[in-house]
Amino acid sequence: MDDFAIDENTDITDVVCPMTFVKAKVALEELEDGQVLSIRLNDGEPVQNVPRSIKDEGHRILKLADNEDGTYNLIVKKVKTK
Amino acid sequence: MAVDYKTLKNGGFMRQVQKNNFSLRLKVVGGNLTASQLLAIADISKKYGDGHIHLTSRQGVEIPFIKLADVEQVKAELEAGGVNTGVCGPRVRTVTACQGNAICPSGCIDTYPLAVEISERYFGKELPHKFKFGITGCANNCLKAEENDLGVKGGYTIELVKENCTLCGVCVKACREGAIAKIDNGIVLDKSKCNNCGRCVKSCPFDAWKGEPGYILSFGGLFGNQIARGEQFLPIIRDKETLFRVADAALAFFDKHAKPSERFRIAIDRTGWDAFKTEMEVAYHG
Ligand code: HEM
Ligand code: SF4
Ligand code: SF4
Ligand code: SF4
Numbered sequence: 001m002d003d004f005a006i007d008e009n010t011d012i013t014d015v016v017c018p019m020t021f022v023k024a025k026v027a028l029e030e031l032e033d034g035q036v037l038s039i040r041l042n043d044g045e046p047v048q049n050v051p052r053s054i055k056d057e058g059h060r061i062l063k064l065a066d067n068e069d070g071t072y073n074l075i076v077k078k079v080k081t082k
Numbered sequence: 083m084a085v086d087y088k089t090l091k092n093g094g095f096m097r098q099v100q101k102n103n104f105s106l107r108l109k110v111v112g113g114n115l116t117a118s119q120l121l122a123i124a125d126i127s128k129k130y131g132d133g134h135i136h137l138t139s140r141q142g143v144e145i146p147f148i149k150l151a152d153v154e155q156v157k158a159e160l161e162a163g164g165v166n167t168g169v170c171g172p173r174v175r176t177v178t179a180c181q182g183n184a185i186c187p188s189g190c191i192d193t194y195p196l197a198v199e200i201s202e203r204y205f206g207k208e209l210p211h212k213f214k215f216g217i218t219g220c221a222n223n224c225l226k227a228e229e230n231d232l233g234v235k236g237g238y239t240i241e242l243v244k245e246n247c248t249l250c251g252v253c254v255k256a257c258r259e260g261a262i263a264k265i266d267n268g269i270v271l272d273k274s275k276c277n278n279c280g281r282c283v284k285s286c287p288f289d290a291w292k293g294e295p296g297y298i299l300s301f302g303g304l305f306g307n308q309i310a311r312g313e314q315f316l317p318i319i320r321d322k323e324t325l326f327r328v329a330d331a332a333l334a335f336f337d338k339h340a341k342p343s344e345r346f347r348i349a350i351d352r353t354g355w356d357a358f359k360t361e362m363e364v365a366y367h368g
Pocket of ligand 4: 250
């Protein structure tokens with residue numbers, strides 16, 4: 001499996017939709033272009049919807065890793081938009 | 083003066099509890115009105131009604147408390163404001179639609195232009211009973227397609243582009259139907275579980291799912307005195323030509339087989355679903 005150099009981590013398992021996406025977006029905003037963020041999120045709605053929302057924001061999703069404890073790590077590379 | 087209530091009703095004037103007052107039904111397609119149409123409607127309500135407007139359950143707009151004596155004047159002023167009156171009675175009713183993919187990120191089809199096309203082709207067409215079309219942009223079904231005599235639901239026919247897939251795993255979770263699984267070295271799709279929602283296409287970060295838009299039709303929905311869910315039995319339709327061929331055939335079947343004042347659903351139940359399905363399949367194949 002590929003490994004990615006993670007620059008920052010954020011945990012959004014403590015919030016529910018729609019704050020999940022808001023919290024992830026804020027964390028991404030603090031990164032520089034090209035840096036990689038690992039987002040820990042819950043199974044269910046967050047993992048169904050947050051990757052899509054982040055894709056729609058224009059960032060690059062690299063991987064979704066199953067932590068096998070009901071949470072996932074979504075690895076995202078920041079893409080700075082205009 | 084003898085009042086021809088039937089003519090009034092065909093023109094969208096609905097008799098009220100209050101004698102000589104009518105709730106005027108307006109023509110709305112796909113739930114959209116322009117701001118200037120709304121201003122014209124507001125003006126009329128203030129001038130000829132009692133200053134309130136009613137939004138109906140099927141995206142209609144009615145101006146209550148229009149007086150019989152003002153009917154012609156109101157019609158003329160509405161027309162000048164770019165607003166037409168709606169219909170009631172045994173004919174094709176308001177074509178409803180959600181916002182579809184022009185506005186909504188989940189949408190698989192552009193619903194409004196389709197609603198306009200359907201409305202231009204069928205709106206007001208006389209039939210044995212009322213007939214409702216509803217168009218919803220995707221499987222989320224905000225517009226509740228299956229309540230309608232003929233429901234249209236947008237969907238994607240999907241296909242995996244293996245070379246693009248990085249096995250990131252996003253689509254496995256994005257799919258709510260459990261149709262996608264990750265095995266040792268690949269992604270596998272169980273087509274029998276797929277409902278064409280398009281969530282895999284929209285969520286894949288690497289464009290590894292290709293989606294082609296199409297229409298899923300449901301027939302014979304009712305949600306009034308009787309309740310029945312519209313039935314889906316045709317494969318997803320990929321072009322408007324086929325869609326209209328099937329819709330034409332459905333209306334022709336209704337016209338031919340229904341007794342006066344019998345809803346589409348009841349006419350199909352009585353005539354037999356096998357015969358109906360056969361006719362729709364013939365139209366589907368052209
Ligand atoms: C990833 C983030 C989000 C997820 C997963 C999400 C999910 C949902 C779901 C599943 C519904 C119910 C839809 C239905 O009734 O069929 C909903 C409704 C709604 N969401 Fe979100 N949502 C998200 C973000 C947001 C945001 C950012 C806002 C506004 C700040 C928001 C505002 C609403 C509102 C107002 C409704 C109710 C709409 C209605 O009932 O008419 N959502 N959301
Ligand atoms: S049915 Fe789909 S396209 Fe239409 S509004 Fe709902 S989510 Fe959006
Ligand atoms: S179209 Fe929807 S149901 Fe079908 S595989 Fe994709 S996400 Fe699953
Ligand atoms: S989301 Fe796309 S890249 Fe990721 S596993 Fe699914 S098809 Fe492959």
